Amino acid sequence: MIFTDVMVIGGGPAGMNAALTAAESGAQVLLVDKFQKLGGQLVKQTHKFFGWADRGAGTRGFNLAKQLAAQVNAHPNIKTLLGYEVIGGYPDQTYLAASWEDHVKISAKKAVICTGAAERMILFENNDLPGVMGAGAVQTLMNEYGVLPGESFLIVGSGNVGVILAYQLLQAGAHVDAVIDVLPKLGGAYWVHAAKVQRLGVPLLLRRTVLGVYGTEHVEEAVTAEVGENMEPVAGTEMHHKVDVVALAVGLMPLTDLFQMLQVRTEYIPELGGFVPWHDELGHTTNPNVYVAGDAGGIEEATTASLGGSIAGLVAAKELGFPVDENRIQEYLRALSSFRESSLSKKVLEGIERMRGDSNA
């Protein structure tokens, strides 16, 4: 059994920041991640982040991951348990973490859960054919392992993930056939990214959906069509795309299994990506020993995840009796709300309001 004050689950931007602020407050922290390497999904981001300088603005994602991991590894109060996935949580604040070979029991007074999100799937003919991948999977292969899973790509979804993926594919020397979106306007992508991709000759096709992909053992062709007002495909508008990968960037959903296991109430909030653990602005859930930060609490992005992590780490330490500077919490909260003033956060704010309003927790 490993005993710790605060266990942080997930070593992405939210988790690493939570571990750091809890440890800086004097708590003993155990940071658990199922991968052998810290960084979460930051490690596959080659673009520079927006936001505040002290939250890594102007720094490329993978470098930000390295910087945070170095701070985590250097902190005497933080122990890491890598290659282990927390698969069980019990009412007496014990947890079970398993690797492929082995398992360990953990007793943690507080748990900050930063499990992130999983890629969504959409329906179309043969959507299980190899070559249909989550956008994140393409990023992982090309930016972490240096492997391009195909030569020509169709990207479905013009949000941040889809548009950034298109740019990253061009950087890696691949051909991007098109980025399509079922909506009549660009998804939640930063305008500068979208403009850059279009300048490089990638068509952004709006009001268009995938009907199916075809090939024997691998995608050889994708067929798309325009959609009408009722979102039904319009006959005669089909386009045949000679591509070997169709990357789905159609949204993410929070990974909430552990919250459900720990009796945290979850709410269905589409604006936040689906089921999310009910939580307040400090990361409290309906279980007094369980906190949430990052995409696990609602899909946003790395800057808000890291601020949320810093807040939850401080709050968990404070509630264990460690001396915490209240001003620091307030400062992070102000940073969070000023970041969310951007119009891209409108939907998220509505979702948060609905989640809190729905609840009598």
Added chain:
Amino acid sequence: MSRRIQEHPILEFPRTKEITIVFEGRELVAHEGDTVASALIANGIDVLRDSMSLHRPRGLFCAIGNCSSCLMVINGVPNTRACVTPVSQGMTVERQRDKGMMP
């Protein structure tokens, strides 16, 4: 055919030691630091398993250990996630054709 990125404006992929894995009886070159999935895909192998009842080909989907699209028989152990399992010298890798029985 190599799918390994040779040049990149931002990232560097230092050539790590080459090792050999055995895929369905065939020797393949992998690089230290690869996962089983990245090594297979670099070698042009996209079908990682069959679906359980209809036996349709399945490939990599999430690459981060969340879905079950890449379950393979690795060193004789079925239901192993190829996307999060690091390669090692001489490792045997087979496509999973069924539910997978413990050896």
